[in-house]
Amino acid sequence: MSFLTFFTATYFLLAVPGPTNTLLATSGAGIGIVRSLHLLVAELAGYLLAIALLRLALGPIVMDIPLAAVLLRVAVTIYILCLAVMLWRVNTRELRDGAPVTFGQVLLTTLLNPKALVFAFLLLPLGAGPLELLPWLGAIALQIVTAGAAWITLGATLGRGARRLGHPDLITRTGAVTLVAVTGLIWLQSFLSA
Secondary structure (H helix, E strand, C coil): CCHHHHHHHHHHHHHCCCHHHHHHHHHHHHHCHHHHCCHHHHHHHHHHHHHHHHHHHHHHHHHHCHHHHHHHHHHHHHHHHHHHHHHHHCCHHHHHHCCCCCHHHHHHHHHCCCHHHHHHHHHCCCCCCHHHHHHHHHHHHHHHHHHHHHHHHHHHHHHHHHHHCCCCHHHHHHHHHHHHHHHHHHHHHHHHHC
């Protein structure tokens, strides 16, 4: 895969709504762009750590034991559904007083994000060693931060609109519904590809 193809495919993947993007947008909507920017560090750390763990440790296990992949998917689903319930229950006062989305939630969600599998095994060169991967990982890092900032900005814009309409609860409820929909799509895709 050429670097340009890799760069384009990575941006498209990061632009697709998913659990991490939903949390970033929800935070942007709830507390604004500036107060949400620290979540980009959690997203970046989560993706890079997930890629490293997948490439070094988990990848061979998941490839050799199909049941491990199913169990991992179930664990991710349960976590994302718990996040959806948490977001649904956030009330307007909590939204005004502080972040409905925490650093730890973004970090863990990103660690469990299925997009990390795509980065680790489809987009990054499989035969490349750690030093050979550095330019590729540098490009992914830049893209993660810029795409994440775009999701926070989109959330902030939508959040202002929801507050103007007098329905600030739409912010977290939309995030919750999106998380459930993303989980459903992940399972649908796995059934269709099986």
